[in-house]
Amino acid sequence: MPHKFSTIAFDADDTLWENEAFFRLTQDRFAQLLVDYTDPDTLAARLLAAERRNLGHYGFGIKGFVLSMIETAIEVTDEKVPATVIKELIDAGQDMLRHPIHLLDGVTETIEKLASDYDILMITKGDLLDQERKLAQSGLGDKFDGIEIVSAKDCATYRNIFTHRQIDPNSAMMVGNSMKSDVIAPIQAGAWGVFVPHNLTWAIEHAAPPVGHARFHELENLFGLPDLIHTLST
Template structure:
């Protein structure tokens, strides 16, 4: 099955730059604000349930997260949540939207190296304005031959990206930290899926790895990607 890899697509959040840690920090602040009304573990369960329930309406990203926190606060306080708490939650979301980008180790060097011989895509989901902001601040924008900001990452979405760009799926590699979004769907669409684990992964993004699939690979850091691509091209 090895052949020439023409295109390498990267996930953004927690693959190229830090993201989940800021959600965890805000969630800890959320728990502190509501400590008089709910234990942390119960509050985390209620918030996760709200996020799952709201994905179809709000999509992925900070704005949906903040709305889910507000909804959860209203529920656990039986509609008694102080306006000051709501104000703080909105402020926390605004802080997240202003937070500077921090690239993960080896990202810029790896992407620049691969861009010399391959088409490079960014395939990310989330809020359009926020993802555009992060890409602009990352300093990586000039390295990408295309940017796809999508509402979900499904096999059909990946197939559509490959088709619109005239790509043979078997010649494309998708790289990311989420097994559920960045690895399994592109494999099902006919591409390669490369998992780069991150220390923090949102519970909703967990999935079992397709260990027996011939187009699945896992590397411990993005810096190992050029070596892997060279093997796939042999």
């Protein structure tokens, strides 16, 4: 049966623009700084554990990542980490916050093609100032009918967004690269979830796909989104 959509929402990081690649580069730099204390695999596992512990304190984003690196450095060096290493980690975080935005392929064309027929939202999580900076630098700000920057993207978050924007969840589609935050959570809230994989995705965002669910779809890239919506709507 044809389905009527009113709202198409997009994730930001690694859906609209590159993000995880800069975290990986900084993590490589982190490993080099601590090579005399532990091997890269062990360090990566300790860092990921720290990030998981700290999500409730710092939320998502660069600042929490830097604080988790500092905490991990203190742990793996038995509190002997040199001040020069701490300074380098802070500098690395500031470099990340200054990094220019690189839009992914198909972003502008896809949004512009859909904008005349649907309300277009951006729903992203992370540090408010950093996400606002990236949106401003992206040049996409005026292409959205609404912007939601939230501390987490779970079922309750999506339900709150749909309620205060007076959106019928069944008429809303969320598009993103995180199976956990951009697909499963909106589907749990009654919306549709479209997975557009990125070659780099943070381990905390991994989840098993809801294979066989009627409101789950997967695309190779954003170029295929208008055709998917058209197919579902006719």
